[in-house]
Amino acid sequence: MMEDFFNNPSFGILISIVMFEIGLYINKKTKLALMHPLLISIGLIIGVLxxxxxxxxxxxxxxxxxxxxxxxxxxxxxxxLYKQFHLFKENTKPILIGIVVGVLTTITSVFALCKVFAYEDQLFYTLIPKSITTPIGIEVSSTIGGIPAITVVAIVLTGITGAIIAPLVMKFFRINDEVAIGIAIGTSSHAVGTSKAMEMGEIQGAMSGLSIGLAGIITVLFSSLFVRILELFM
Known part of the structure; x- marks a missing residue:
């Protein structure tokens, strides 16, 4: 009887919702950034399984x-983003430059760390899309020869990390510009980070949402080119 329930799609949906709600409750009670609902729910689901x-x-x-x-x-x-689109028109050049630099920084930092720790090339390909949203990241990973399952884990961890440390980073470096905050969070930590950006303000959330799409497009268009260029140094 229980085996039939576990094999039913409703089990996966139900446990995901319940564990996330528990994560939300713990997060609200503790008010600790480290107690992110997504991180808690993942741990609880793994524990149940x-x-x-x-x-x-x-x-x-x-x-x-x-x-x-x-x-x-x-x-x-x-x-x-639609509500704040005038800000994009007013800051088009710095926004685009910021997102492009962010994508390049992500890829080159992954490359550098993989070289330092002597990881296999396939792991480098797997981690290239770690800072873009999951649906796009999976496709990029499979296209350039990565391991999509590991890419998903990297994307989730990147998003959670960004959501946790983003406010601290902005405070430490005294970054107060709302557009800059949104671009930084969205480019580095996709949708999970954007949820935190939305908590920080509507402008931050709008710019972060914009960054998700543009960073994904840039990564899709140039990931193969980046790989070929960087392979010359591998």
Missing amino acids: LIFDIPLESYSKGGDMISYFLGPATVILAVP
């Missing part, structure tokens, strides 16, 4: 259905 010896495939039947809607769900990020 291990304790009850539930195969990952059983959870994925419902979990993959949630993942399917990640792409369409990001469209809602266009709403605050």
